[in-house]
Amino acid sequence: MAKTTEEALLGEIADDFQTYLRKGVRFDRVIGSAYADLDIDDIETLLRIHFVLTDTEDDSSEVGVLDFMRELEDRIRQMKTTTAPESFQYRGEIRGQIDWQGTVKTRARAGRLDEPMFVCTQPEEHYNIDENLVLKQLLTIIHDIVMDDLAYAVDNPEGYDWLNEWVMPHTGGSGRGVESAAEMLDRIYEQNIYLQRINAAEADITDRTIESVKRSRSQFYQDAAILLDRYRQLMNHELDSTEARDILNHTLIAPANTDTLFELYWVFRVLDAFENVKYRVLTDSRDSPSTIATWEQDGSRFVLSHDATGEGLSFSESIGSEDIEPDGYLYRMNEVLSRWQTISEDLLGRGGSDSLWGGRPDIVLERYRETETGEEELEQLFLGEVKYTQNTDYVATGLRELLEYMAFVKRSATDEYVESADNLLKSVDVKGLLFVDELSRETPTNRDEDVKIIQYPESPGSVL
Numbered sequence: 317m318a319k320t321t322e323e324a325l326l327g328e329i330a331d332d333f334q335t336y337l338r339k340g341v342r343f344d345r346v347i348g349s350a351y352a353d354l355d356i357d358d359i360e361t362l363l364r365i366h367f368v369l370t371d372t373e374d375d376s377s378e379v380g381v382l383d384f385m386r387e388l389e390d391r392i393r394q395m396k397t398t399t400a401p402e403s404f405q406y407r408g409e410i411r412g413q414i415d416w417q418g419t420v421k422t423r424a425r426a427g428r429l430d431e432p433m434f435v436c437t438q439p440e441e442h443y444n445i446d447e448n449l450v451l452k453q454l455l456t457i458i459h460d461i462v463m464d465d466l467a468y469a470v471d472n473p474e475g476y477d478w479l480n481e482w483v484m485p486h487t488g489g490s491g492r493g494v495e496s497a498a499e500m501l502d503r504i505y506e507q508n509i510y511l512q513r514i515n516a517a518e519a520d521i522t523d524r525t526i527e528s529v530k531r532s533r534s535q536f537y538q539d540a541a542i543l544l545d546r547y548r549q550l551m552n553h554e555l556d557s558t559e560a561r562d563i564l565n566h567t568l569i570a571p572a573n574t575d576t577l578f579e580l581y582w583v584f585r586v587l588d589a590f591e592n593v594k595y596r597v598l599t600d601s602r603d604s605p606s607t608i609a610t611w612e613q614d615g616s617r618f619v620l621s622h623d624a625t626g627e628g629l630s631f632s633e634s635i636g637s638e639d640i641e642p643d644g645y646l647y648r649m650n651e652v653l654s655r656w657q658t659i660s661e662d663l664l665g666r667g668g669s670d671s672l673w674g675g676r677p678d679i680v681l682e683r684y685r686e687t688e689t690g691e692e693e694l695e696q697l698f699l700g701e702v703k704y705t706q707n708t709d710y711v712a713t714g715l716r717e718l719l720e721y722m723a724f725v726k727r728s729a730t731d732e733y734v735e736s737a738d739n740l741l742k743s744v745d746v747k748g749l750l751f752v753d754e755l756s757r758e759t760p761t762n763r764d765e766d767v768k769i770i771q772y773p774e775s776p777g778s779v780l
Contacts, residue, residue, distance in 0.1 A: 319706055320753050320772050322574045325581055326564050328773070332584040334560035337553045341587070341609040343580070343622075363550045364461045366563045369478060370546075379539045381458060382481050385497050388504065391536040395510050396447055402440040405433065412438035443513040447537040450529045452516035454544045459505045462498050470498050523548075578704040579678050581772070582751040583608060583622055586679060586700065589778040590618070616695060618780075619682045626680040628694060630728040631721060633673040677721050678702040678751075683780050694727060697734055698779040699748045706753050711769065714750050719767070722748045743767060749776055 337343075343359060370380035403418060404411065418435035426433065462470065462482060469476040473483040485494045495503070505511065521544075529541035549555075555563075564577070590613065606624030610617065619627045640647045653670050661667050679700030684692045699721045703714035722741055725734050735746040743766030750769045759769040770776050 317756055325577045326561050329581050329584055330557040330561035334555050361465055367547055368461045384539055394536050397441040397443055398445055401437040403435055403437050405435055408432045410434050412436040446525050447529050447532055448514045449516045449519045449521055450544055451540045452514040454540045575704045579702045582702050617684045621680040626682050628728055630726040631675050632671045633724050634671050696780050697746045702751045711752050718748045718750050722746045
């Protein structure tokens with residue numbers, strides 16, 4: 317039996333990804349696992365990168381950024397301007413058409429009617445029209461993404477095949493030499509004298525302005541308005557399942573990280589049980605990058621984390637200062653850790669941890685309730701361990717890890733075990749599930765104990 321493929325997983329979670337993204341669920345921890353060198357640590361950067369990778373088929377009525385870039389060199393010459401008469405004062409010479417009324421007034425103010433001073437009007441070109449403001453803002457956004465967000469990948473393209481359209485050299489327009497799309501964009505943006513005259517930084521480009529430019533006679537400006545509007549939609553997390561699949565495939569999950577994609581699949585399955593919940597967008601994900609979602613339901617506050625130790629939990633075990641029986645397991649282990657720290661410091665210049673055990677579950681769901689004194693108290697906890705495998709030995713290892721997490725997890729504030737000794741591994745305060753790929757044998761889910769193995773694509777149902 318073959319393992320579940322990356323393509324199958326992408327198809328399974330694409331709809332979920334865009335659905336939960338709109339609800340405010342964060343995936344920053346997952347995002348950061350794909351291409352660490354790009355420093356993608358938030359969903360907005362991911363969506364920005366997706367934006368500059370958009371492309372369309374020949375029969376599509378919409379336009380993508382890559383389509384727009386292929387024609388930019390030729391189309392930029394079509395930029396529109398408006399002309400309006402401007403008045404200028406000249407002494408002893410005439411340029412343009414003489415404004416006699418203005419000339420007489422100017423001489424009268426100076427008290428010298430015979431002075432050879434002339435006011436002349438000349439047509440002046442204005443570039444800050446709606447069409448050009450939309451175009452300049454769009455090109456500024458694309459330029460910032462390519463030159464800043466994607467700077468590392470543009471300079472080091474190996475391993476970023478999805479960026480080929482931007483970095484592969486091709487013959488430039490107007491007889492220019494070989495250059496990439498990124499180089500062409502940078503040259504036009506920085507050197508085009510007409511583009512430089514457009515000041516879009518302080519312009520208030522409203523949605524109404526964009527809709528107006530969409531009706532422009534020029535296809536060039538129509539496309540620019542469509543793309544700017546699409547960018548704003550993406551920043552509002554408005555995307556369909558096709559775009560979600562492209563995001564997951566292009567920039568979120570590298571081919572070697574199908575394990576992470578498999579973990580994300582089970583994160584969605586856990587969230588499914590709370591479909592009527594209104595999720596709260598995390599205002600600053602950098603404060604809690606591993607937190608995927610927080611919400612309130614039935615008077616409780618829920619916190620879902622991925623590949624982390626949760627909000628108020630501790631997953632480490634030390635021997636401590638308690639009396640240790642001489643020449644027992646703990647005595648000898650304590651000696652090993654103590655000696656290890658000393659030798660590591662002397663020989664390697666680094667200390668070692670005195671932790672007897674430690675770990676980090678793949679999925680942590682905490683449920684808190686408010687006490688009578690107004691404080692929050694951990695009410696219940698779910699721990700999920702994910703193993704993208706069909707190997708029963710590895711599954712057994714994952715099962716042991718899950719049981720260890722359930723047994724040793726503590727409240728970080730008090731350093732007390734969450735599950736009491738009387739209820740140890742009975743899934744009272746701490747529940748747990750092991751998520752694995754489809755196995756060649758069934759793993760009964762109707763057994764009395766709550767600790768179960770859930771195979772792809774089964775659903776765990778409500779975990780808390």
